[in-house]
Amino acid sequence: MSTNNNVYEVTFQPSGKKAMIKRGTTVLDAARRTGLPIVTRCGGKASCMMCKVRHVGENRFGLSPTGDNELRKLGGLHEEGYRLGCQAKVIGSVELMLPEDPLRAAVRKLLEQQHDDDNTLW
Template identity: 55%
Template sequence: MSTKVTFWPSGKAIEVKPGTSLLTAARKAGVLIQTRCGGNAACFMCKVQVRPGSDLMPIADDERRKLAGLDEQGCRLACQAKARGLVEVDVPLDPLRAAVQKLLAKQAEESDDLW
């Protein structure tokens, strides 16, 4: 038995064994999810948004405490959340990529203003 995890906005999907963490699934799919702690739920960098209807194993008390209520809004730590069935996850842009995209958009806007 396997489970399918799809990562957005890339749309990359991968089949994994039930119980595989979202972080492990992302790495196998070639999707970058930032982490500093090596997947020990210490850095909070791997926070992702799980889409409604996704089938994950129940959240552990440690992860729930670290998320401090964000789990009720669909946020999970990719290093701790384990897939059980079909799962869809929104992965935020890493901060450097987001800053570069913002700068490029601003430059394009300024360039348009010159014409």
Template identity: 45%
Template sequence: MATAGSCKVTFLPDNRTITVRPGISLLEASRKANVAVRTRCGGVAGCLMCKVHVDEDCATRLSVPTVQEQRKLGTLLENGTRLSCQAKVRGDVVVTVPEDPLKAAIRRRLAEQAEEDLW
């Protein structure tokens, strides 16, 4: 449990935990934890690249989605998707950061090559 006046944020799949002050955005917390969350707009909800997933039991430990975030994400909010630049920490939370699409493509290709090499 975090100390009074602080919150713990755990980033998966890296399993990195950082203690932060309430009110910090998940994007800022990820930077402090050296967890790569993609963004192009600098944290103003303009690019939608900083999407993360929060389990339902942790959702109340984040700020209520802003109108801008609601417009951008629509029904994705119902599935636990949040914009890390907009979601502010209010309590201990576990966040899953999706794999970067380029890294995922490279990983898949390397796996395919390794499988081909077995033949």
């Protein structure tokens, strides 16, 4: 859905949050402006790989073409629908899966391990 030729609807998963994003905005900036920060270490220079996002909707053409540097970084992940949020720019409506916050991921893994350990004991 586009309100005009320069603004597009971007849906961020797993939250389901939708935002109208100006054409040419990076996914990294769009997520941050929407209140869904993506953690990075490189400041958006395509070197830390922490901002990987994945297409999950039908429209795979809502992001700018993948550049050579991004392709080298992603390798085979590109074929699975992954992009670097700092490099991919919104050029149409798109639905994306955002990376899990590293702290939340660590807590989730610890809780899963504790749950597995508890089940083993009984």
